[in-house]
Amino acid sequence: MIRLLLLTVIFLSTSSLAYAQFRLDLNRMMDAAKNVGKATREIGQEEEIAIGKDLAATLLGAAPLVNDPRMQRYVNNVGRWIASQSERPDLPWQFGVLDAPQLNAFAVPGGTVFITRGLLERMRSEAELAGVLGHEIVHVVKKHHLKAIQKGAQTALAGEALSMATQQSRNSVVNDKLISFGKEMYGRGLDKGDEFEADRLGVVLAARAGYDAYGLPSVLQTLQAMNAEDSGLALMFKTHPAPGERLDMLGEKMQPTLDAYSAQPQLAERFRAEFKPAR
Amino acid sequence: MRLLLLLLLFPALAWAEPATTIRQVDIKKAPAADADTIGQIAENTAVDALERKGGWTRVKSASGEGWVRMLALRFGGPGAARQGDSGVSKLFNVARTGSSGTTVTTGVRGLDPEMLANAQPNPAELAKMHQFAATRDAAAGFAAKGKLQARQVEEVQ
Numbered sequence: 001m002i003r004l005l006l007l008t009v010i011f012l013s014t015s016s017l018a019y020a021q022f023r024l025d026l027n028r029m030m031d032a033a034k035n036v037g038k039a040t041r042e043i044g045q046e047e048e049i050a051i052g053k054d055l056a057a058t059l060l061g062a063a064p065l066v067n068d069p070r071m072q073r074y075v076n077n078v079g080r081w082i083a084s085q086s087e088r089p090d091l092p093w094q095f096g097v098l099d100a101p102q103l104n105a106f107a108v109p110g111g112t113v114f115i116t117r118g119l120l121e122r123m124r125s126e127a128e129l130a131g132v133l134g135h136e137i138v139h140v141v142k143k144h145h146l147k148a149i150q151k152g153a154q155t156a157l158a159g160e161a162l163s164m165a166t167q168q169s170r171n172s173v174v175n176d177k178l179i180s181f182g183k184e185m186y187g188r189g190l191d192k193g194d195e196f197e198a199d200r201l202g203v204v205l206a207a208r209a210g211y212d213a214y215g216l217p218s219v220l221q222t223l224q225a226m227n228a229e230d231s232g233l234a235l236m237f238k239t240h241p242a243p244g245e246r247l248d249m250l251g252e253k254m255q256p257t258l259d260a261y262s263a264q265p266q267l268a269e270r271f272r273a274e275f276k277p278a279r
Numbered sequence: 280m281r282l283l284l285l286l287l288l289f290p291a292l293a294w295a296e297p298a299t300t301i302r303q304v305d306i307k308k309a310p311a312a313d314a315d316t317i318g319q320i321a322e323n324t325a326v327d328a329l330e331r332k333g334g335w336t337r338v339k340s341a342s343g344e345g346w347v348r349m350l351a352l353r354f355g356g357p358g359a360a361r362q363g364d365s366g367v368s369k370l371f372n373v374a375r376t377g378s379s380g381t382t383v384t385t386g387v388r389g390l391d392p393e394m395l396a397n398a399q400p401n402p403a404e405l406a407k408m409h410q411f412a413a414t415r416d417a418a419a420g421f422a423a424k425g426k427l428q429a430r431q432v433e434e435v436q
Contacts, residue, residue, distance in 0.1 A: 056408075057400035062390055064404050072411040080418035085429060094412040102390045112408075116390065126425070187392035200435050210427035214334050217350060225296050225354030235390050244353055251350035253435055255334075258350075259312075261432065262333030267425050 045110075048146055049092065052110030055145075055182045059114055063100040066117050071097055074274045078126060079113055079133045085208040086141045095133065102232045103223065104239075105132050106186060107139035109146040118232050120275070122222050126267035130209060131216025135202030142201070144194040145185060152181040189239025196241070196249050203254050207261035213254075214262050220247050298328045298338070298352040306345035310335030318343040328352060 043051070065072060072095075079095035091111035103119040113136040115129075123129055139145060189195075199216060207213040224243040226233060240246070250258070306318040310332040319342060320326065326340040326347075335346040413421070422429075 053405065054400065057402045057405045058398050059395075060404040060408070061401040062395050062398035064401065065408060069411065072408075073413065076411050076413040077418050077421040080413040080415060081422040081427070084415050084418060089415065092412070094408055096408045096411070098390070100390045104390055183396055183398065187395045204432050204434055207432045208430055210422065210429060212333060214331070214349065217334075218331060221349070221352070221354055225298075235392055235395070238392065247350060247353070255350070257432065257435055258334055261430070265426060267427075270425055 043146060043150065049110035051178055052108045052112055054179050056108045056112040058179065058183060059106055059108065059186065063098040066097045066099045071275065075115065078129055082130055082134050082205050082209045083137050085205055086137055088141050102235060104236045105136050107136040107145060109140065109143065111140055113137065123219065124268055125215065126271040127206065127212040127215035128219050129271065130206040130211040131202060132219055134205035135198045135216060137205060138198040138201040142197065144190050148185050148190055149178055149181050152185065153177045192241050199246055199250055200254055203250065203257060207257060210264050212262055212264045212266045213258045217247060217250055295327045295329055296354055298326050298354045300324045300326065300351055301353050302351055304347045304351045306343055306347055308345055310346045317345050320347065
């Protein structure tokens with residue numbers, strides 16, 4: 001009798017324990033589901049800037065800034081002036097030249113733009129720089145990366161909602177997912193359509209800022225003239241449509257705009273003067 | 280002699296690069312649509328590109344020297360217009376070795392896909408970056424110094 005009672009007590013306590021455990025898991029699952037929802041809803045500007053901070057720090061972990069304050073300030077002036085002509089002129093825009101020999105440029109959500117020393121060294125004028133920065137600024141303004149990160153994170157989180165339910169810090173899991181998707185995205189690239197849009201509207205932004213609108217096409221021709229097997233182009237070519245294809249698209253849609261603003265300044269002299277110390 | 284020195288100092292001023300026409304183009308006497316047409320270059324013809332002005336590139340060709348539409352040129356010699364994606368995929372096939380699928384990174388450092396994936400955040404460098412940012416007003420002053428004028432330009436979708 002006592003033994004039976006004891007067994008009953010043990011059974012009851014274990015089952016209530018199991019019940020408590022189950023409830024806890026249910027709560028966690030609901031939290032996880034909420035976080036999935038969070039990753040799918042519209043991300044506000046503050047959050048966009050916070051995500052961008054983490055991604056920018058990560059890109060700077062791959063390559064530091066060129067140690068040349070004059071060069072950094074010059075690129076910031078050009079970039080900030082162009083960004084001021086965009087639909088999001090009041091983001092905390094900042095621009096950085098990465099000390100990497102590869103040729104590339106990156107836009108980070110929230111208003112951070114990077115260009116590599118390798119790409120800058122291939123340019124001939126401020127208008128060319130303006131064309132590339134204009135392209136990257138469009139990625140930020142149109143939230144191309146933010147939307148791609150969101151989409152990627154959403155898929156992953158939905159699949160992992162169950163396993164996430166058993167983990168401790170669910171918010172940091174969501175955050176880590178966003179970052180790891182961000183990293184992957186910078187290695188994989190955006191949709192072609194986003195790149196073509198950034199080309200078209202980047203040309204418009206450069207023209208609005210008063211530059212010769214042919215800066216971006218000119219850089220694309222430089223890229224095309226390089227050996228496609230140049231290792232410095234690997235990531236750029238992996239993540240973007242071929243320069244020839246981009247030029248075709250620009251020629252098709254942008255010829256009137258390009259021609260209307262082709263006589264604006266190229267500022268080749270100012271560009272060369274600013275880069276004398278580095279060259 | 281002084282010109283030669285200038286050219287050596289600023290190679291960007293003059294460059295001769297092999298290019299190919301992607302369509303038949305008129306050769307203009309000056310870099311403008313209403314300039315005199317002094318000849319024609321057939322599609323897929325090799326030329327030397329010499330300099331660019333706006334949407335025009337000065338070229339030397341068997342059919343003469345003058346200005347042609349910049350966007351009618353593709354660089355990298357004959358066949359360059361068709362290079363594009365195949366060249367890139369070839370590159371990636373070369374870079375990928377063995378059945379393990381490990382990628383041999385060809386760059387010295389920095390921004391290859393794998394290094395990017397393994398990058399650890401560098402918040403100190405980000406803090407450094409903030410100090411170089413320009414204010415909207417400072418950038419406007421910088422633009423004015425370069426005689427840049429803001430314009431209304433419509434977006435093209």
